[in-house]
Amino acid sequence: MKAVKKISGTAAVIENENIDTDQIIPAEHLKITNKSGLGKHLFSNWRYTADEQENAEFVLNKKETRQSKILIAGDNFGCGSSREHAPWALVDFGIEVVISSSIADIFRNNSIKNGLLPIVIDTESHQFLLSQNATEISVDIEAQTIEAGGKVFQFEIEPFARYCFLNGMDQLDFLISHQDKITTFENQQTRYE
Template sequence: MEAIEKHRGLVYPLNRANIDTDQIIPKQFLKRIERTGFGQFLFYHWRFDDDGNKRTDFSMNYPEYQNASILVAGDNFGCGSSREHAPWALLDYGFRVIIAPSFADIFYNNSLKNGIIPIQLDQEQVDQWMERAEKGTLTLDIDLKNQFIVDEADQKVHFDIPEYHKEKLINGWDDIALTLQHQDAISAYEGNLA
């Protein structure tokens, strides 16, 4: 997992609530066995028509949002099934941070385990940044270590994140990397079993 302590990025506003994992990555694209390559299918039915052409009426396809790496979305983001492919698709597309009033629990934890920072903020703050990003471009600076976000107006907003997950993200540790930190103890234990 790629370490992340600070991130500066362009915001893409997705002003919809209850976005479920099938909307994030439709089921027909879950046949891949690796974690990469899912970004091209992100929000597929919203981004593309039945012939695979980009829809001109979906804002994610607008030039001003290309290279966005921060997604600001509505309430209950990531609801639905527990598919881990949803954060894989978001990360593969280029999103490192998702800001919403609330997240589905499984999606929230899957995001943390895959290197995405899910930030829960109050509805008023989300609406403010959503509106600014819809009217023009908005860039945010995320400081994970100190747990705050600074916008272009120098407004500083604190956010909460469990210390355990914060440490893993800052160090780029997934669950396997954490286990391997105890390699000597594991080897000694296995040696005693022989």
């Protein structure tokens, strides 16, 4: 993971509620076990027509939001199964932040582990952000703020997740950074056996 303090870019809005992981990455694309290449299948049932052409009406196919880094979604994003492929597909597509008024716990945890920042905000702020399709938004992880449409919104992030994003670490990197302390602890424990 790379260290991230601020993410700025064009927002793409998908107002649908209860977007589950099967809508994010349909099951027929789960045969691979690496993260690379999943972005082309992100929201594939919505992004493509039955004859596999791009659906010009879908937000991520439009010129102004095709390169969006920030996805603002309806309530209860990432519900359903626990497939880790869902955050993999979002990240591989180029999405770095997902904002909603509610994000499923398993999806949220999988996202943090894979460098995708899931942000839950209050309903009033969420309603405003849903009106910000194709506008520039800035997410400051250090200050825990979102700037959009001339307004600033606060958001909460777990201290450990915040630390990992700011320092470019996943959970394993964090443990490895404490290898000396772990070795010292293990050596002390062997003395008492």
